[in-house]
Amino acid sequence: MSLSTWLNRHAQNAVGALGTLSRNPVATALTVTVIGIALALPAALGVLVQSGRTLAGDWADVRDFSVYLAPGIGLDRAEALARELRVRPGVESVRVISAGTAVAELSKDPGFAGALAALEANPLPHTLVVRPLVSVDGAALEKLGAEVQKSNGVDLVKLDLEWAKRLSAVLDFLRRLGLITGGLLIAAVVIVVGNTIRLDIQNRSAEIEVAKLLGATDAFVRRPFLYLGLWYGLLGGVVAMLILLIGLWALGEPITRLAGLYGSSFELGGATGGSLLAVLAGGVLAGWGGAWTAVARHLAAIQPKIA
Amino acid sequence: MIRLDNVTKRYDGAREALKGVSLHVEAGELAFLTGRSGAGKSTVLKLIALIEHPTRGNVIVDGRNLGKLKDREIPGYRQQIGVVFQDNKLLADRSAYENVALPLIITGTGQREIGRRVRAALDQVGLLDRERYPPRTLSAGEQQRLGIARAIVSRPKVLIADEPTGNLDPDLALEVMALFKRLNEVGMTMLIASHDLHLVEHFGARCITLTGGQVLETPVAPLTESTGAVSP
Known part of the structure; x- marks a missing residue:
């Protein structure tokens, strides 16, 4: 197979997967929103921890x-x-x-x-x-x-060691909470995408069966589903970014005002380009991982048959 | 081209579907596999299509012992044989063109070559003017011809068909069989499973009869005048 044919095939699969999503707009929107919320929560916690570190910097005089x-x-x-x-x-x-x-x-x-x-x-x-x-x-x-x-x-x-110990413990707790929550919610994304892809595999079992009978390799059969997972993750990442940006915009001013009433200059940190990119990358990886999990488990079960 | 040597097939916990079957189809030959339901016709085709593996014995196609193929070699082997199904197995959400193009897409054929070969195959089965139609809009005979176009588009050396006329009325069945005959005349080796002895007798081809999982006899069916009279 020539390189251009190979690239063409990938492009067709990528576009075809987008077409599959667009043919079921409501189901796609629901799935992508769930993924977006799941990705936005750890991202928001990340922003909160980052802001907490800034606050810790403000509180450094207690140490x-x-x-x-x-x-x-x-x-x-x-x-x-x-x-x-x-x-x-x-x-x-x-x-x-x-x-x-x-x-x-x-x-x-x-x-x-x-x-x-x-x-x-x-x-x-x-x-x-x-x-x-x-x-x-x-x-x-x-x-x-x-x-x-x-x-x-x-x-x-x-x-004043007590203050130092307390602050250190709070930061350590937040860091660990972020890691655990992030891990759990990324796992949730993998499961959501995996389950969605599993249903898609079941719906297209006749097509998979025919393709295998005509000599399709595992990679050929697997590829459209991996692109599907990738799109789910990417679109979910975009939704998560939007949720994050809108949430920060909506909460930033009230939090600053509240902190000001307590004599603090605390401000909710903004999402950096790096953190937004990390949300997108996390979405893509989780989507692809979920698709791979589903494909590995369910494609092998569909084998060609003659009645 | 196709050889089964003393092949036995026993399904898990069930009876023996084939009992020491030996048969041979020469390169370029058209042979019919006949017998009642449950005689083992479909099992023979499943072994050739590598959907099943024999419990004992060897299945050899185009010089390759299928029992010795590795798992990763199976797709490549399947790309080199054509299979026609009784139920067509056409993809309902694709056009006639896209259905026929599928084997070529699988093998990574370039778009221009796909277009040329798909239209040639559709022309061969008389469906060139239906390339944009989804299968559900075609008649039963047209759907079966579309299935045949998909099976021959990659120019396989071997074509196997499982009851390809099982769902067709007698006129359409003759039409489809005549199409097989024409394809065979250009050198394609064919093994067609059919329980319709009356239909098979219209064609001058060898008839391999299975009964109870064993080969009964392999007489050559008489070539009748009606063979030539069948319109495509």
């Missing part, structure tokens, strides 16, 4: 820990320690707050202003504010704090 230097330690030593900490693994940034800056900030608070004015000398030490990377979990954060505590000139390390 910040303060390093109070001992009284009498100079600013030079504070700057040197900050440089040492910045190159440590797991540290995102280190900010130096000099004793002078700290007392000036504190003086702005009317409750402290009078008391500070009564003091002869600045009682506050130089302080380092260390921001760990988001990827650093609670145990690693505890270890980092203990190591910093041993550094020369450090008086006290103040670390």
Whole structure:
């Protein structure tokens, strides 16, 4: 078989499968919508997790820990320690707050202003504010704090591990929930497509039987159904994209307004080109996989016969 | 061209459909397989079409022992034989042209060659003017001729037919048989199963009679004048 004939045959199968879908518009629309919803749910969860990570970034200050230097330690030593900490693994940034800056900030608070004015000398030490990377979990954060505590000139390390552990647990939970939900719903798409293709195989059993009797290979018989599954998946992916985009558009503004009422700048993240492409690719793979499963199970059972 | 050597076929848990059948159809020969219902005619054709495998013995077609073909070689073998069915097995949702084109599409023949050969086959069976018609709009005789066009379009060396006139009235049956006769005259080997002895006797061809799964006799049916008188 020549390459052009081979390509022509694939093109005919692809177009023919589209024709099969268009001949049953209602059934096709229902199936594609079910696939679209099933694909949109994990995609929406993905966007939610991504937005949660952004929110975690906003909350990163709750993971910040303060390093109070001992009284009498100079600013030079504070700057040197900050440089040492910045190159440590797991540290995102280190900010130096000099004793002078700290007392000036504190003086702005009317409750402290009078008391500070009564003091002869600045009682506050130089302080380092260390921001760990988001990827650093609670145990690693505890270890980092203990190591910093041993550094020369450090008086006290103040670390709120409970917050760090809670945030880490929430992110881990969401990540796993996304994986499980995504896996289950992709499996649902495979089953929906597989069942639809199974019915199509049954409806066309006479044609398959004749084709096999005339010498059709398994690949020849299988190909139209694989294209059918591929189209189901692709169209379902398009529907999922639309659901996702419309959903984000509809919920984005109210969520931002709600977050604003709680003093947060949280915004629901938009679907990126990559995530939309992933939805389409997921649909195509799930559709093709479902078709392959059905074809592998049911085509072999149809064999030619002479009455 | 077609040879069965001491072939026995026993279906699962059932009686023996064929009991040590040996027969031979020469290249270019037209032979009839006759016998009552249940005699084993269809089983012989199923073995030749590789729909069934013999329990014992060998089936050899065009020098190939079918028992030794691998599964992946079966489609290629089937592409080289033509099969005509009593019930036509035409695809209702396709046109006459598309039905006849199917064997050529399966073999990956180019579109232009498909068009040429399909129209030649339709012309041979007298249905060229019906190429756009779906099978349901054709008469029973036309449907059977369409089935024959599909069987011959890939120019097989061997054509087998299972009761091809079983659903036709006597005039149409003669018409279809005359068509087979004409195809045979250009060198196609044919084995036609039919229980209609009166019809078979119109043609000067060897008659292989099966009874109870065994070959009874293989007389040559007399060539009668009516053979030539049958109009296509």
